[in-house]
Amino acid sequence: MTHADGLSAWREKLWDAAVAGDEYAATDAALAALDQDISLETLLLDVVAPVQARVGREWESNQITVAQEHTATAVNERVLAALAHHPAARAAAANGPARGRIAVACIDGEWHAMPARILSEVLRLRGWRVDYLGAQVPTPHLITHLHRTACDVVALSSSIPTRLPGAHAAITACQATGTPVMAGGAAFGPDGRYARLLGADAWAADGAAAADRLAAGPLPRPVATRQAVDDLPHLDDQEFTMVSRSARSLVRDVMGGLEERVPAMAHYTPQQRRHTAEDILHIVDFLAAALYVDDPGLFIRFLTWTAGVLTARGVPAGTLLPALDLLDRRLEDFPRASALIAQGRDAVSAAASPTHEIPLPGHGKIA
Incomplete structure (x- = not known):
């Protein structure tokens, strides 16, 4: 069996358990994958994340109900929690290089938090101190957190394009504190076009790309604040x-x-x-x-x-x-x-x- 075949098999195991609402079977499958020498980062990015993406596709095509979609998502969240406390994750966080401190948050009004959570766990594995703030973070509270912690960078996640005006306000407010912003999520459009339009300092398609970009060097510090309407003259x-x-x-x-x-x-x-x-x-x-x-x-x-x-x-x-x-x-x-x-x-x-x-x-x- 090839490595790709092995990952596909683990995705099927996790999918079956998640849709059935069996969090114990789902967690057992994830932990068993680690025992088979699949790295924790690979498990997060190539098994858990694709399974969650499939949950959305299956709902869209009417193959599963809203209740099943919610159940599967809840199970996958429990799997993430179990993996976050696995000894391998703890060892990576304790022994990895000190990359810096990053705040990971969803835009106010954005309740799809799993992409941000997966990113947080990948960054911890890569040696970052991560402040995971979760879903629907009001911008004033995010700014208060940045002032209190002096994070080196903030990662903003959003899946729903209707949140883009709020994302613009959050990006501008974070940059006003001198904190560079990395944006990610489907809301920012194909190839991150809206992240660039709204002035984010970087964009990443997934957790691995975000970690790679951050490892390549620090994002440039914002040197000036901007007014939102000035950024978008068509408004x-x-x-x-x-x-x-x-x-x-x-x-x-x-x-x-x-x-x-x-x-x-x-x-x-x-x-x-x-x-x-x-x-x-x-x-x-x-x-x-x-x-x-x-x-x-x-x-x-x-x-x-x-x-x-x-x-x-x-x-x-x-x-x-x-x-x-x-x-x-x-x-x-x-x-x-x-x-x-x-x-x-x-x-x-x-x-x-x-x-x-x-x-x-x-x-x-x-x-």
């Missing part, structure tokens, strides 16, 4: 501000338009109505994020992903079109927003099957 048109501040009213107006357009909505249960409103709010939030970074691709990728999620659940992708039409009418005086919606509508139309449209079903599956 001068105020479209992001107006859309983000009016999100609730936009949802209300779109809901009202759907009720007039689709009489069947009169028979929705309160839960269906709530989920439909949540789905529309996600569309508005991603539109605002795309306006913030001035990138249609962000909005198009979200809508295409959403269309796939709906299709996997037997709901035609075209169900998104009425909401986009109504949102466009409401924002007709906003040229950038209207252009984004038009491109998003084209992407949804391309993904939609040639079936008749039905109203947004309120499954609450967009996020």
Whole structure:
């Protein structure tokens, strides 16, 4: 059996245990892998991380339920906790070179903490003193921590692009303390394009890349603070501000338009109505994020992903079109927003099957 085959087998063992909700079997599998001379770093990056990524993909394709997704994630978190206290991890932390001190935190509003946790454990193995701050860290509290501890660098993680405005504020605030920032996570776009746009001092695709970059030498210390709007001149048109501040009213107006357009909505249960409103709010939030970074691709990728999620659940992708039409009418005086919606509508139309449209079903599956 090749090394790759061996890793694949361990991933299957961990996957089966995680989906079954058996944290003991999952932990036993991880510890057994260490006994088979798989390094702790390899186990974290090439077994645990891919299994967690598979959890998300299986939910997207409707192969597992929300409950199974939550269960598997919780099991993987327990596996990480067990590995963090394994004697091999303790020995690496105690005997490794003193690289420096790093704070690892998720952006405020970001609850997907596992990538940050995996990064923390990899950095500990590489000799860093790690302050793992966890999910949804408010920026003022992060800054207080930096002042109190004088960390050499801060790593900011985010998986959801709607958190990019908050990420920008956090990056700028950290740099104002003289602390360089490394960004990571899916929110920062393909190849880290939004990390660069928002002024991060470095970007890494995964824990190994982050550790390698930090080992190559210290990140440059920020020499000056910047104002967020000055960094992004396209925000001068105020479209992001107006859309983000009016999100609730936009949802209300779109809901009202759907009720007039689709009489069947009169028979929705309160839960269906709530989920439909949540789905529309996600569309508005991603539109605002795309306006913030001035990138249609962000909005198009979200809508295409959403269309796939709906299709996997037997709901035609075209169900998104009425909401986009109504949102466009409401924002007709906003040229950038209207252009984004038009491109998003084209992407949804391309993904939609040639079936008749039905109203947004309120499954609450967009996020």
